[in-house]
Amino acid sequence: MPILLLRNKDIDLISGKRNITIRRLWKQPLYVGDRLYCYWNILSKEREKLFEAEVTHVDILTFDEIIHDPGLPAKLGYKNSRELEKDLRKTYPNNTTPNDEFQVFEFRKLHVTQWEGSAINQKNTIIKKADVLFEMGEYEQSSLCYQAALEYDREDSHLLNRIGDNLTRLGQFGDAIKNYRKAIKIEPDNEYLYNNMAIAYLNKGDPEKALKMSTEALKINSRNTTILYWRGLIYEMLNDFEKALKFFDYVLKIDDTDPDVWNERGTILNMLGKSEEALKSYDKSLELCLDDKKDSNTWASKANTLLGLERYAEAIECYDNALKIDDSNPIILNNKGVAYMELDDFESAIECFTKVLVMYPNNPDAQVLQEVCLENL
Structure with a gap:
């Protein structure tokens, strides 16, 4: 054998x-x-x-x-x-x-x-392998496995949706949308399929079509917090910050435990010039966040807000918290250097820009800012 x-x-x-x-x-x-x-x-x-x-x-x-x-x-x-x-x-x-x-x-x-x-059950076995590959980030191979499983049942909307998810992560948004459409024909009352299509359109750079798909999803379930959150992001992409804020606030009325929503709300409040309120949203996000990478982004966003409010010492403290998690991020290091420059601490600023240039020798921001600091020493 x-x-x-x-x-x-x-x-x-x-x-x-x-x-x-x-x-x-x-x-x-x-x-x-x-x-x-x-x-x-x-x-x-x-x-x-x-x-x-x-x-x-x-x-x-x-x-x-x-x-x-x-x-x-x-x-x-x-x-x-x-x-x-x-x-x-x-x-x-x-x-x-x-x-x-x-x-x-x-x-x-x-x-x-x-x-x-x-x-x-060959279909289930192949799906399990596809799921594992998806979690590993092997999206192309995962998609092939889902396609193989689809040979056993062409009317499986779950598989079509998963293929769409893989293609979205591969940047093949048009093909992803085609698979979501096939899934919707089979399961027209599934709000998540419309929302996934909205995400694909958003990533494709077409927020208007994304908004239409989001509307279809909300017709099915107007209290789905995932759909409401993404609708807020769509309005953010459309630069309609008031409507974006409205939807993030609506999500938080239903469930106020999602750090991503608090973080995005902070971003929108900054766009609207409400920096003090934005800080409160970032603090709430940090309180709830269990993901170090997202935590780093939120610390950096809070630091940027404090920088805009000319609270430089507090901003530096927040940048330090972000760098504890993501110590090689050039944007955070450069912004921290700018905060030091505002405090006339050019030596500390140069140290920040030097760290960036060691890792990224051609970083233009670090090059220019370091030159400015050297002129002021």
């Missing part, structure tokens, strides 16, 4: 995009007609059989023949012969002399009713 082990890099084989692969020649070589048991991560706790397959073609080739075959890399999913050779040397470090033999074989997946071993 030959077993084919599949890993993250074999997504094309799992999704069905490719049905040809290469392995070192096994002690028992493969033959046409052999049945393959195909597993994901068989050596880990998460091991699961993905599918069974039948071998349809086998070539036994030497390492030298493989790396000099110009047509083989593309068939195996590699960009060129160099990439194929590098991967083989990494995977089989003891089997890459010119005469070492490999088997290049093709297979066809068998329907679950033809399996000899125990059957599994």
Whole structure:
């Protein structure tokens, strides 16, 4: 019973995009007609059989023949012969002399009713792998897995939505919108699908269409805080700060425990020239935030507000809190340097700009500000 082990890099084989692969020649070589048991991560706790397959073609080739075959890399999913050779040397470090033999074989997946071993829910197994890849930030591979799962059920709106989410993160907003539209045709009363389409339009730079999709979402559920929050962001992008503030305040009436909403509310209040109120919103966000990265952004936003209010010592203290979390952020370091400049502490300011230039030698703000400081010493 030959077993084919599949890993993250074999997504094309799992999704069905490719049905040809290469392995070192096994002690028992493969033959046409052999049945393959195909597993994901068989050596880990998460091991699961993905599918069974039948071998349809086998070539036994030497390492030298493989790396000099110009047509083989593309068939195996590699960009060129160099990439194929590098991967083989990494995977089989003891089997890459010119005469070492490999088997290049093709297979066809068998329907679950033809399996000899125990059957599994293939769709759910592939979805689980797609979910893991999504959480890892491997959006392209995750999308391929969701596409493979979709082959089992073309009317699964959840999968279409997840494909849209992946494409959004890959910056392919037009394709993401197409998948959200397909999902909405199947599940027209799902407000999250409209909201996700609104987010895709917003990222695409079309806030007007985003607003229309947001309106459709609110028709279904006018008290969904996620949709209300994103509607506030859409109005922010449209520079309608009064309406943005209205929606953030509405969210907080329903649920006042979301630090992101308090943070955005602070940003809007700054835009409206209400800096003192903005500080209170940032303080509330910091009180609720459990995410260090977001915490850093909020400390920096509060510091910028204090800088605008000419409360320089307090601003520096806030910049320091931000830098404890994100110590290589050039914007925060430069702004901290500006605060020192306002206090005529040019030596401390130079220290900030020097740190930026060590990490980012071509940072224009740090270059100019450092020169100004040197002129004032």
